[in-house]
Every structure is written in C-alpha cells, then in structure tokens.
Amino acid sequence: MVDTTTRFFEDLDRRGFEPLLAKTSGTLRFDLHEGPHTTHWVLEIDHGSLRVRQADGEADTVVGTEPRLFAELVGGEENAIAALLRGDMTVMGDLRLVLQVERVFPGPPDSRGPHHTFSGRGA
Amino acid sequence: MPGNNTVRILDGNTFVVSEDTGDIEATPNEPTGLFSLDTRYLSKWVLTVNGERLNALSYDDLQYYEARFFLVPGMATHYVDAKLSIIRERAVGGSFRETLTILNHDEKAVDLQIRMDAGSDFADLFQVKDEILNKKGEHYAEAESDRLRLGYRRGNFRRETIVSADQPARYDQRGFAWSIRLEPNEQWDAVIDVQTFAIGPGGRDLRMGLRAHGTERLALQHDLEEWISRAPKVNSEHDRVAATYRRSLVDLAALRFSPLSLGGQTLPAAGLPWFMTMFGRDSILTCLQVLPFAPEMSKTTLRILAALQGTRFDDFRDEDPGRILHEMRYGETAAFEEQPHSPYYGSVDATPLFVVLLDEYERWSGDGALVKELERECRAALKWIDDYADLLGNGYIWYERRNTDTGLENQCWKDSWDSISYADGTLPPFPRATCEVQGYAYDAKVRAARMAREFWGDPAYADQLERGAAELKRRFNNDWWVADRGFYALALDPDGRQCEVLSSNIGHLLWSGIVDDERAPTIAEHLVGSRLWSGWGVRTLAEGEVRYNPIGYHNGTIWPFDNSFVAWGLRRYGFAEEAATVANGILDAATYFDGRLPEAFGGYRRELTKFPVEYPTACSPQAWSTGAPLLLLRSMLGLEPHEQHLAVDPRLPVGMGRIEVLDIPGRWGRVDAFARGRIDLEELAD
CATH class of the missing domain: 1.50.10.10 (Glycosyltransferase)
Known part of the structure; x- marks a missing residue:
C-alpha cells in the first residue's frame, strides 16, 4: 500500500507539467524527519516542468516537517502557510518556491466549495 | 483605540505605538506596543529615573520611522523646574533601536538610577483590543548577563524579544537598569536594541533575508528621498x-x-x-x-x-x-x-x-x-x-x-x-x-x-x-x-x-x-x-x-x-x-x-x-x-x-x-x- 506522500510525488512526476507553476523554476528538497530517520524528496521545477527524485541533494529551498504532517498537507487536511507560521514546517532558502508549490496541494477533503442554488428564481 | 496623543513609527509591518513620553503600557483601551509580524513583542516599556516616571515636554515624529521625545523627571505640574533632561530617540528598521541621552543641568553631581521596565504579552494583533487572559502557550523571561530574553512558546510556535544595550546594564526578568553618576553639565548616552524573532524549530527566523529595503536609518532615509524624487x-x-x-x-x-x-x-x-x-x-x-x-x-x-x-x-x-x-x-x-x-x-x-x-x-x-x-x-x-x-x-x-x-x-x-x-x-x-x-x-x-x-x-x-x-x-x-x-x-x-x-x-x-x-x-x-x-x-x-x-x-x-x-x-x-x-x-x-x-x-x-x-x-x-x-x-x-x-x-x-x-x-x-x-x-x- 502506497502512502499519501509517495502518491503525491509520484503523481507530480507522472504529470510532468503543472500550469500553476509555469512561472516557477527551482529545486525544492523535502526532508521528512522521524526521529533519527529522514526521508528526502527532491522536486525540480523548470517553468512548470516537474521532475521528482527520492534522494538527498542540493536545493534552492529545503522544507522540513514530520512525515505525518506532510502527508496531511498533501492530503489537504492541513494548510501549509498556517503550518509555516506555526513553526511546524520549516523552510530554508527561497520561501517563494514553497508558496508556489503549496498551491498545488489540494483543499480540505470536507470543503464543498460555493453553495450554488440554481433555483431559477432571482433577478 | 489609542488616544490622539499616541506616537507611531514604523517600517514595513514592524511598528511602535507609544504614549507621548515614549512609554508603552498596553491595555485593551490603549493598545500600545512594539509590533512585528502581527504580534506584540513589547507590551511594557517604561522608563524611570530614580524611581520616578517622566513627563513629556515635547516630541517630534521626525520621519515615519523615527521619533524623538524630550522629557523631564516627575509627573506634569504647572511649573517644571528640571535639573535633568532626558531625550529618547527611537527608530524602527527591522529592529527597534532607542537611544537614551541624559543631561545634568545642575551645578552639583547627581547619582541616578535609570531603569527600563520591559515585558511582553505576545498578543496577536487580533487580540490587542481584548483582555488577554487565556493564552494557550507559555511566557518566559530570561535575564542574561548582557541581555534580556522575553519569549512565548506554543508547540513549535515561538516568538522572542531580545533586549540589549551598548552600556553594560543589570538585567532582571522585568527589565534592566543602570546606576550612573553625572557631573555638572555631563551627558550620558546608551543605545538599546530590541530585536524581534519568529523562530522555527531549527532556531531559524521565519523572515531571514526577506527585508524590503536596508534596515539602517540611513538606508531608510535614502529610500524615502529616492521615492520622492522619482x-x-x-x-x-x-x-x-x-x-x-x-x-x-x-x-x-x-x-x-x-x-x-x-x-x-x-x-x-x-x-x-x-x-x-x-x-x-x-x-x-x-x-x-x-x-x-x-x-x-x-x-x-x-x-x-x-x-x-x-x-x-x-x-x-x-x-x-x-x-x-x-x-x-x-x-x-x-x-x-x-x-x-x-x-x-x-x-x-x-x-x-x-x-x-x-x-x-x-x-x-x-x-x-x-x-x-x-x-x-x-x-x-x-x-x-x-x-x-x-x-x-x-x-x-x-x-x-x-x-x-x-x-x-x-x-x-x-x-x-x-x-x-x-x-x-x-x-x-x-x-x-x-x-x-x-x-x-x-x-x-x-x-x-x-x-x-x-x-x-x-x-x-x-x-x-x-x-x-x-x-x-x-x-x-x-x-x-x-x-x-x-x-x-x-x-x-x-x-x-x-x-x-x-x-x-x-x-x-x-x-x-x-x-x-x-x-x-x-x-x-x-x-x-x-x-x-x-x-x-x-x-x-x-x-x-x-x-x-x-x-x-x-x-x-x-x-x-x-x-x-x-x-x-x-x-x-x-x-x-x-x-x-x-x-x-x-x-x-x-x-x-x-x-x-x-x-x-x-x-x-x-x-x-x-x-x-x-x-x-x-x-x-x-x-x-x-x-x-x-x-x-x-x-x-x-x-x-x-x-x-x-x-x-x-x-x-x-x-x-x-x-x-x-x-x-x-x-x-x-x-x-x-x-x-x-x-x-x-x-x-x-
């Protein structure tokens, strides 16, 4: 069974291009710390083209969180900007990259969006 | 809301709102303080000389990022006969810096106890107009030999104020003090630096390397002149x-x-x-x-x-x-x-x-x-x-x-x-x-x-x-x-x-x-x-x-x-x-x-x-x-x-x-x- 985080990165890699990141270029490394163990994911963005590697390495931005929180971020249960302000997620390097990649994360699973009432009434 | 006699200076979203003496004593009605990142980093900042509060003769807000206060000891009376002048000059530009100048106009030497009471409630900007009773995190204050550290911690959320001065002072958990002796016509100066931190688990500040313009006073002045000339x-x-x-x-x-x-x-x-x-x-x-x-x-x-x-x-x-x-x-x-x-x-x-x-x-x-x-x-x-x-x-x-x-x-x-x-x-x-x-x-x-x-x-x-x-x-x-x-x-x-x-x-x-x-x-x-x-x-x-x-x-x-x-x-x-x-x-x-x-x-x-x-x-x-x-x-x-x-x-x-x-x-x-x-x-x- 593949966990949420792996699925998220595999999906990005498969997608190959993300229009929301078309103006973004740079390399992010996600360090998921659990006790002495750290899992690394590297995301390379080149004007929206994406490449994912599960490896350590140089990056413009290094994001650090616990694996559980990260799974909740990429699952939409938690919000990355709030996590950053709380100190539950740390960022070293170019913060802008994180704020752009964060927009690719889904919204909360229980969010329904606008309450459309196509009643045909109204004006 | 602050009354009309409050003085405000700022740089970006770091700003100071104080009384016309330069003092800060925050209450829900007078939400004064030093603020940065929508957090109050100082809610108390009160200067006394020999245990006495100071009285404002005048103040100038020189530029939007700096102000100067002219003070004498004692509360307001209709006749002020002061043998001492105290000048507080302050600027924000990333950090908050205050320069104290004390002048002895007497013909005799004076011994002075100069004290600044300092404290912070680390209130969120959304809370400053309320009575702040139930903060979910814990406050701490640590006096070190060369600085006072005020902090607030809630999980990994940490905000810290660090106060230090160029003149060696005695720091305690509620402020810092100097004992000085001033000869006739002598002047004493001290520069106090107040830095605000938003610290992540790695000890690194959230805002590192993210400033709008130079944070030094001269850089701010240059920036303003250039803005106007353009x-x-x-x-x-x-x-x-x-x-x-x-x-x-x-x-x-x-x-x-x-x-x-x-x-x-x-x-x-x-x-x-x-x-x-x-x-x-x-x-x-x-x-x-x-x-x-x-x-x-x-x-x-x-x-x-x-x-x-x-x-x-x-x-x-x-x-x-x-x-x-x-x-x-x-x-x-x-x-x-x-x-x-x-x-x-x-x-x-x-x-x-x-x-x-x-x-x-x-x-x-x-x-x-x-x-x-x-x-x-x-x-x-x-x-x-x-x-x-x-x-x-x-x-x-x-x-x-x-x-x-x-x-x-x-x-x-x-x-x-x-x-x-x-x-x-x-x-x-x-x-x-x-x-x-x-x-x-x-x-x-x-x-x-x-x-x-x-x-x-x-x-x-x-x-x-x-x-x-x-x-x-x-x-x-x-x-x-x-x-x-x-x-x-x-x-x-x-x-x-x-x-x-x-x-x-x-x-x-x-x-x-x-x-x-x-x-x-x-x-x-x-x-x-x-x-x-x-x-x-x-x-x-x-x-x-x-x-x-x-x-x-x-x-x-x-x-x-x-x-x-x-x-x-x-x-x-x-x-x-x-x-x-x-x-x-x-x-x-x-x-x-x-x-x-x-x-x-x-x-x-x-x-x-x-x-x-x-x-x-x-x-x-x-x-x-x-x-x-x-x-x-x-x-x-x-x-x-x-x-x-x-x-x-x-x-x-x-x-x-x-x-x-x-x-x-x-x-x-x-x-x-x-x-x-x-x-x-x-x-x-x-």
Whole structure:
C-alpha cells in the first residue's frame, strides 16, 4: 500500500507539467524527519516542468516537517502557510518556491466549495 | 483605540505605538506596543529615573520611522523646574533601536538610577483590543548577563524579544537598569536594541533575508528621498494642493509593505498601524489611485496577488480557484487557524478589480509583457466571476460566506454587518449581490477583451467577453434600476428583490461604465444632490434613508477613497463640473487634517459643522485615503492615456488656482500637465 506522500510525488512526476507553476523554476528538497530517520524528496521545477527524485541533494529551498504532517498537507487536511507560521514546517532558502508549490496541494477533503442554488428564481 | 496623543513609527509591518513620553503600557483601551509580524513583542516599556516616571515636554515624529521625545523627571505640574533632561530617540528598521541621552543641568553631581521596565504579552494583533487572559502557550523571561530574553512558546510556535544595550546594564526578568553618576553639565548616552524573532524549530527566523529595503536609518532615509524624487512634482498657486500631495507621497512611502513571499518587493498595505498587511481590495484600489504618480506599485501588487491567487476550494478560507485574496496575517491566531487569514479570500471585488488594474496599468505604462505574464491568472479570475461567484446562476456576482464562524458576512468594501439593507432598514438574507461589484465585473470583461485581442492573440475570447459584458450591462440596467426613484439599488437579495436605498455605490457604477448613457445625468444629479452631498463629500448612504447616520461607519459617513472613485466616474461620463465639486470638497476637507485625509469623516452638512468631523478610527494614514488626493488630481486634470500619449483636459474650480504636475511617467516617457481654475462652483450650486 502506497502512502499519501509517495502518491503525491509520484503523481507530480507522472504529470510532468503543472500550469500553476509555469512561472516557477527551482529545486525544492523535502526532508521528512522521524526521529533519527529522514526521508528526502527532491522536486525540480523548470517553468512548470516537474521532475521528482527520492534522494538527498542540493536545493534552492529545503522544507522540513514530520512525515505525518506532510502527508496531511498533501492530503489537504492541513494548510501549509498556517503550518509555516506555526513553526511546524520549516523552510530554508527561497520561501517563494514553497508558496508556489503549496498551491498545488489540494483543499480540505470536507470543503464543498460555493453553495450554488440554481433555483431559477432571482433577478 | 489609542488616544490622539499616541506616537507611531514604523517600517514595513514592524511598528511602535507609544504614549507621548515614549512609554508603552498596553491595555485593551490603549493598545500600545512594539509590533512585528502581527504580534506584540513589547507590551511594557517604561522608563524611570530614580524611581520616578517622566513627563513629556515635547516630541517630534521626525520621519515615519523615527521619533524623538524630550522629557523631564516627575509627573506634569504647572511649573517644571528640571535639573535633568532626558531625550529618547527611537527608530524602527527591522529592529527597534532607542537611544537614551541624559543631561545634568545642575551645578552639583547627581547619582541616578535609570531603569527600563520591559515585558511582553505576545498578543496577536487580533487580540490587542481584548483582555488577554487565556493564552494557550507559555511566557518566559530570561535575564542574561548582557541581555534580556522575553519569549512565548506554543508547540513549535515561538516568538522572542531580545533586549540589549551598548552600556553594560543589570538585567532582571522585568527589565534592566543602570546606576550612573553625572557631573555638572555631563551627558550620558546608551543605545538599546530590541530585536524581534519568529523562530522555527531549527532556531531559524521565519523572515531571514526577506527585508524590503536596508534596515539602517540611513538606508531608510535614502529610500524615502529616492521615492520622492522619482515621483512627479506638483506645484499649485494655493499651497494646500501641493502640501496635500507631498503629505500623501510621504505617507504612501510609509505604507509600502514587503510580504514574506515577495522577496523584497513592496505593495501598499491597507493602513497604519493595525492593517500593515496585504489586503487585496485596498492594495488594488490604492494602486489605481496612484497610477499616474507611482506606477511601479501596480506591477508588484499584481504580481504578488497573482502568485497567491486561489487554486482550490477551502471553505475555512473562503478560497476558490481564481479568487484574489482578501487579507493575509502572520500572527498566532492565523497560525493556529483561530482566524482564517492564511490568507483569507472572502471578498468579491478584489478578483474583478485585479483584471481592471492590470489593464489600466498597461494603458499607462505600456508594459505589455506583464499582461502576457498574467494571462493565465486573468483568465482564472474571469472564470471565477462566471462560475464560482455566480451563486444563483443568473449572471451576477453573489456572496455568502462558507466560514460561518470567522468569515466575513459582507464581502464588498462596505463590510460592516449592517451596511446592506432594504429601504425599510431590515437586512436581506444571503446570498447578496451589491451593485458596484457588478460594475467592476462589467469593466473587467470589457478590459480583458482588449487585452485578449491585443496581447493574448485570442480574438474569439475577446468577442465572448464583450458579448458577456454587453449582456451583463443590459440585464443590470433592467434588474437594478429603481424606476420610481431614479437610481440603482444598492443590492439584490436572492429573490431578486431590490435594496432600494440611495448610496455612494452608484458613483462606482459610473466609474465602471455599466450605467446606460441616458441614465447618467440622473445619477450625477443624485451624487451632488442634497441627500448624498454634504458639502464636503458624497455620503456612503443618503440622508433620509432609514439607516442613515452621519457617523454610521458605512451608513452615512464620507470616505475620501469612495469620493475619489466617484469623481473619476463623474469625469468618465463627462460631468466635469460635478467631478470638480467632489474634488474640491474633499481637498478642502484635507486641509483640516494637515493634508492627511482620515479613513472617514462625518456626513454632517458642511454649513452645520463648518469643519469635517473625523470618524474615530484606528488607522491613519490609511492607504486608500492617502491615494484619494492623487486620484482627485487625475480627475480634475483629466489625465487619460491615449495610445502613446497622455491626454490632459483640465477642469478645475476657480478657487483651485493654477496647478502643474511635472514629469508624469508613462509609455510617453515623462510629460507635464498644467491647469488653471475656471469652473465657478457657486454658479453650479444655484
């Protein structure tokens, strides 16, 4: 069974291009710390083209969180900007990259969006 | 709110609000303090000499980032015979720095105990007006040999204040002190440094390497001088116009704000001190106001708002794909999601206004590259208007918050709870649709059509947008027109019932161009008629409406920003005299506030009060009040970009005398505009 985080990165890699990141270029490394163990994911963005590697390495931005929180971020249960302000997620390097990649994360699973009432009434 | 004798200095979103002695003793009624990142880092900062509080002789706020206080020992008496002078000089620029100077005027030597009590409650900006009782984290204070460390910790959320001084002091958990001896005519100085930290688990500050400009005093001064020298010069026969312009320009500099994510670029924050943050609506409207004078602000504002445009449904944040943000905050309540500002998206006008600003900016600057760069975001914004904002599927922008705990009920600029009502004063149910937002949507479509044709190479999309705009205009003029009273309804309820009240919003409709030509004269008449026009400005709500109150926040007060868009709208439809009337009234009012227009003032008749009665408000200067005189100048001078040149068609009132605006930047390079007052407003009033 593949966990949420792996699925998220595999999906990005498969997608190959993300229009929301078309103006973004740079390399992010996600360090998921659990006790002495750290899992690394590297995301390379080149004007929206994406490449994912599960490896350590140089990056413009290094994001650090616990694996559980990260799974909740990429699952939409938690919000990355709030996590950053709380100190539950740390960022070293170019913060802008994180704020752009964060927009690719889904919204909360229980969010329904606008309450459309196509009643045909109204004006 | 702080009383009138508080002193405020700032740099970006670091600011100090203190008493006129320089002391800080925060209470819910006097929310003074040192603030940064929407957090209070000092709530106590009290200087004593030999155990005595100090009395203010005078203070100077030298620049927006520095102030100086002249003090003597003892509380105020009618006769001060001081043998000591104490000068506190302070500046913010990243950190907060205070220089203490003590002078002994006595013929004898004196021994002095100098003490600063220091403490912090680390209140979130949203909490400063409340009694702060139940902070969920823990406070700590650590006295070290060379510094005092004040801190607050809640999980990984940590904020710290570190106080140190260049003169060795004795630090304890409640402050620090010096014992000194001063010979006759001797002087003693100490420099105190207060640094604010937002620390992550790695011990690294959230804001590292993210400053707007140099944080040193000299760098700030240089930055301000450069800002002023880059802007056009305004000369006027009567000094008031030029003086108001200069005041606005300096305040605009103070209101520049560099969000964490922008890497040092700045956009206008909403207001000082409580709204030193990004607001979609306020930042966009301010950019529109100041385009002829400070066009670069528009570029950075558009870029940052585009970079943070909504991408998903998030009901807590009222976020939708394509929606432009309302407000961003950095404090504890945002971090722990007790408030939704990370960021919050609950406004319905920022999104169409984003498109409007991009087009207007290009018409002035010729920066087609930015129009191309932001094509995707513009299309997403237009899709939001048609798909997500049209809650009833009838072609209008509606709002109904999904965050029912902490979201905003009214998501238009008049966002207080009672601002939208029926003629009988009762409040309509949700969703609601306000008129001016439909105007913005119309304007956004018309302007986007131009951009699609000229820059995006998509004439089919342009045609579609134009058809949509024309259809919207036709239906709007049918559904919102209150035939027997001759104006547009303020809002519609979900059953299509009109809120038949006369409001300033109809002026925004002129600005957007959605008003049918044959109805425009009636609208112009209302705007300068006795029910809306007070003599100083156009009231938010007309006299005679049930909820009218001359000091009702959105129900009768006069907002300078609102009036500046009304004047622009009047001018757009050819009502130059009426536009000049509005401009003249507001600029007259500005002289009563030393050129710094408040957020709002009372809707009382001018002949009744003789001077504009300020609405007791939290923020001054406020960005869109600061921008108002600039847009009024534009409207009076009839500045309008046409292809590669700037058209000037001045219509000034007689009393305004001669005005010249030199070096107006744009696609034409730099040009000058000259005008002389010729309109007799007295005649118009008859």
